[in-house]
Amino acid sequence: MSESASTTTSQPIPDAQLDLRGTPCPINFVRTKLRLEQMETGALLEVWLDPGEPIEQVPHSLKVEGYPIEGLEDRGEFFALQVRRSVQQ
Structure with a gap:
């Protein structure tokens, strides 16, 4: 009877997650970009x-x-950003 499970069904399931809470700028951007470059198109x-x-x-x-x-989803204490590894990179 979990209602929270039904609210996440509209979001696509990510292939990977990266927890950068507590990581300052621009290190969080650099780590995000490096992780994307390691992923499949x-x-x-x-x-x-x-x-x-x-x-x-x-x-x-x-x-x-x-x-x-x-x-981009506000989850209260942090934000969940979903970004795709596109063909151009």
């Missing part, structure tokens, strides 16, 4: 980021680099 990475500068800077920097942002 089309794979989905979910990155956990702190509020404030990390959630403001990392998605923007990824977009500039050409990575498609698939989703």
Whole structure:
């Protein structure tokens, strides 16, 4: 009878997760980019980021680099950013 399970069914399941809570900028962006480069084309990475500068800077920097942002969810104490390893990289 878990209601939380039904709320996550609309989100695509990530191929990998990267917990960068507590990691400062720009290290969190660099680690995200390195992890994406290790993944197969089309794979989905979910990155956990702190509020404030990390959630403001990392998605923007990824977009500039050409990575498609698939989703961003506020989970209370952190944000879950979903980004795809596209063909261009």
